[in-house]
Amino acid sequence: MARRCCRATSCSPAKIHTKLRELFISTICLFLCLLFPVTTEADLYTASDQIVILTPENVDRVLVNSTAAMAVEFYASWCGHCIAFSPVWKSLARDIKEWKPAVDLAAIDCASEANAPVCSRFGVRRYPTLKFFHAYSSDDTVGQVFRAISRDERGLRHNLIDLMETHKDPWPPACPPLETATKAEIDNIFENNNVEHLALIFETTNSYVGREVILDLLHYENLAVRRVLSTEEGLVDKLGVTDFPSCYLYTPSGNFTRLKVQNEARTFYSYALRALPGVMRSGKPTTVMSGIIENTTSDLWRQFNRSFVYMADLESTLYYSMRVEMASHPVIDGENLRSLKQYISVLAKFFPGRTVVRNSLISLDKWLSDQDTELSYSSLKNVLDNTAQVPNAAFPDTEMWLACQGSKPHFRKYPCGMWTLFHVLTVQAKDAAIKDRQEVLQAMRSYVHSFFGCRECATHFEIMAAESMSQVGKQNPPELWLWSRHNQVNNRLAGSLSEDPQFPKIQWPPPELCPSCHGVKANGEHTWNLEKTLTFLHFHFSSERLLSDYLEEEAQLLARQKERLNAWQTEQVAKRRAERRAREAQDTITEPPPGQEEEEEEEEGEEEPPTGEEMAQRPGGEAQRVKISEHQPWIKPDTYRPLQSHKKPSIVGLKLWPALDDIVDLDSFVNHHYKAKALRAAAAMSSRVRSRTLQRQVEPQLQASLERGPGLGLGLEPVEPYNLLGQHDPLQKRLLTAQNTGSEEDGALEMYSRINKRRWMSLLSVGFSRLDISLCVILYFLSSACLLAMYLFFKKRLQLRRTKAALL
Template identity: 25%
Template sequence: MIQTQSSNLYDHHDESNVISLSDKTFFNQIQSVNKDRLIIINYYKHWSPECQRFAILFTNFSHNIRSWQRIVKLMTVDFPIIQFIEPPGVKDIGRDAKQINHGIDTIDNLRKITIETIVSNTFLANHYSLIPLMAKNIDEICFILKQDNHDQQQLLSFKEDRELYAIIERVPETEFGAWIMIDMIDYRNFVTIKRFIGDDRLMTSLFSYPIKLPIILEISSTTCQYRIIGNVKNSRMLRNEFIQSIRDRFGPMINSDDIDDHLTTITAEQRNRSTNQFYKMKNIDENKVVHYNLSYVDLHNALRYSLVFEVVNGRRRFNGRQLQVIKRLFTTILQYFPFDNENVRRLFKRMTGWFSNKNDRLNVDKYLAAVKTADGFLKPLESWRHCNGSRPIYRGYPCGLWVLFHAMTVHEFNQTKMAMLNTNDTVRKTLPEPKVLPVMRDYIETFFTCLQCRHYFLNVSNNLLEQLPYPNSSVIWLWTIHNQMNSRLSNDDGNTFIQDPHYPKYQFPTRTMCPKCLDDRGHYNQHYVIDYLEHYYSKSTMRANSASCHHHHQVNYMTISMMMTILIINGFQN
């Protein structure tokens, strides 16, 4: 089931050209829209900081290309990918998708990819006459422009008063001319624009002197005389001047009445205004946001979300590497999770035994069936307690995963201490190799769907075992890295919107929580920090807090997920 509406990153963008999809409306919406348009679908995970950042860019992009609605439509799904659905129809979306990593960080980059996709699609390029043409001289250019058949559904007769423009550009330059033509699609009854390749033969016939490309020629429909228009020294200014001149003469068209004349950039003021609007809190009462201490509810939520949703993540089967990581994950949880009852432990004991003869690939359906069979004792997802956010896009699963591994490193340390107390001095010299953090690293590398978070954690955990020389090193290391992450997020001035306004990032523990943990200069004393973490993440503390929690509300989570990427897919046509 798709995430509830309240977790939609695009809920507060009433003016954006973005349609929110669900599992019930997905195919019907695509089929109804994608007759002759490119559809860009941004799949996201609402809890991912990277997705939250990209949602701002995607929404600003929707404003930036509002005049493209005749050819491009934007949609979103809470479920991380972007698809570019190209006409004409394709039956197998997954097979025919072109996948692009979600490293796009500017509107210019996203626009460039969109234009390249449109131009490379045979249907769209022919339908909107976007393909660069060859011509020997001005007579051929004039003839081609007068034979315009820009609408394949309804061939329009040439109007003598229609303005004619030829964009002359070098190959393989694709963005300049195509960008102008896509922007001017709504003005096709008034102007005819085509792209021409500026080879030596054509340029020699037009000019007796060298000239820098690209250029735009205005051509008389009666005499075929021509002149260069605009600023030939700056292609960006030339584009803006030309588009604005058309809009000034013919007025705004539908879907383009509020487009800024300089579409190439968004000012800081515009970006901040969009960001503030994006995260404007609606109908949130601070008194209704309850922040519990650590709770087994959060641990169980993190377990279920990780093992049922994240590891599946739209896969049909696990390869050998993925299977080995899952097996170690179940084994490590069985050994180091601070179980509060035997029923939950029984689930992991059964699954660990089930995995014992699984060594190669494994169908996901078989894995889910086994989990379901052994699953009666792990509670369904409930509303988060300590990890509860003021909105569902905040905190939740990432917070729960931190808590889960903090609790497991503390439990592992306690087991190590007990083992050392019960052994002689000779054996005690050989410390057991830490298990929790290496498994955490493998899980994040293999399954965690927030790419930015994954890359950061893998970088800081490089040569992990060398960073864990002492029995308590895992506890201190994870606490240090978690504080470093909080510091990075809290100091990320350009992206403060990813923080829950009710629960800003801070260094943990605070002086109020643990007065002894910080000295007068604000430096942490790790001896006291270890004692505090052992108590804070102890089984007894969490059990007591879980027992005091009330008003449990069931939450719906999506059952499907994919990698954070951008896909380009062919669309549908009746």
């Protein structure tokens, strides 16, 4: 029974290790959370929401003695009502972005321990709390609470305007006048203001349209906007105003004309007034749009129609992304390689370009499918240049912007082209009826994350994608998602230094381009007709409406590519030739011809002096050597060095002259050298005396050659080493040719055998001494013994574990 209970309560070692591991991981996570508490300061809002994030460090700078009014939300990140209210506060910030610096929005998280003193200072006890701080507020001001927190933008906007009108003297200079205008003021307005247009908005007492339009156009010059109540009978009767609200333009010449808009609402007035001639955002100089643009002499202005999309812009975008932006990545691997494959795959499927460009994209897509680990941009560039010579394929090789050209060289261009390209791709993907509705958007997201040069722009886009891209599907088409995020970016960048004054960042499409896309609610608020907008997007970015103006013929593009390929091939051939020549020159220096190595080894040693007859027989220049007397005693080999020796050339590519063959045959040496000495000493000397003399001189030379090592003969030049393939060296040849000399030959053969034996011993030992070899053998046996002991130990231990497991 006890055994059964033990079985029931026991766990396997694997389960015990798993539980211990989980407990260890949870302990570490708890420790990290306690050591590094997670801050919640920016849980609901970030800087990209166009909302000022308040902290204890900047609260006084933002709220105290500021020239702009501030509306602050005090919230807690754990509060459900705050979470539900945050999208309204973000939407309001985007809606009144043009009202800065008259008024701005801020937020602070009171759930953060660091922010708790700030919330307590302003008397906040419940969340969310909205407070308004007037311009030039003192440090003891706690703010004015909104009378009621509305859950829609319209109510919050009207409440904010009411609070702004409570400003006391002095009136903030950043805030425009919001009071109503009188007839006397209108008559003298051109005398007191240097403007070209005056817009009068007639409205009722409870209307906010006039004040909203005034704040919307706060940053625009050459335009003044005033509101006139329906009770101002003098102006109403003079202009015959019958509709409220309505807008009239008053010129300096005294003429009044009614502003024609689709709907009498705030958004339509703002669109129409910004489009008036001469109206420009403050700080943006007027740019002449004809002729050559300033700051450049290469970019000519090309006329285009804003109602169309141009293929030149799409191909220019491809050119810049692949040949300029990709070039900043010498090696593309990992996530970047996956992003590139995804980007090219989408282009190969849906790019509605010319045939040669589409063939090039398809070829590039097939090539990328075989790249698994990494690739270099140089190899990618070769594919773009079509070095494989794929037929009827060419990639764009120049930039030429039309609808995306800017009034100055640093405006628009590539960012505009990238937005246009992905708008076109989303529409083409819809026409192809693909199953994955997010394929194009995911490709754009990954490309922007990995390659887009503006890293701040990439960060903002990633935030937008992380918020809502997962909701894209049949009910929320990708075309509408991309359009709405494009408008969010336009709203964020409106008024920035990157905005082109001739192409302001507006909510696109404007009413004049798509009147049916805009609508008005019952309360007069602007609204987008999403169904009509989607229809317009499919129409505007369809492949049938793409214009090919200013594009060259495909034949010209292919011909120019062929010229580049020919030039590239010629360059490659020349490069290979130069590399081969350099390699040959290097081989000539580092690897001398056969026999030269032996000659260079001989140069390191000392040569024996040649005889007088040899000095006389050698060509010019040898006579410069020191002459040796016939009766001069024997000179040791290390006491003589030739005055001239072979050296490596100092100039690359210079070939060595072939070395002179100084090998002397033994018979000729004996016949010439010793015969000459014998004739000069005694003509009648017997052959026996000559033999003894030869033996007495040869034996010391053999002994000296053995002391100097193999390769040196009887007082001769150093000889070549023995060929291991079986070919006899010159020394062996000399000894074999001297077999008829009797005892001298026997001694020479014995010397040769000793030299050969010594060579084989040197080859086998490879420079190791006997002590080294002995130590190696001892260490080998010791390591073998250790391995055997370890094997027996672990084998025994494994048997013990198995025995214990069997007992359990």
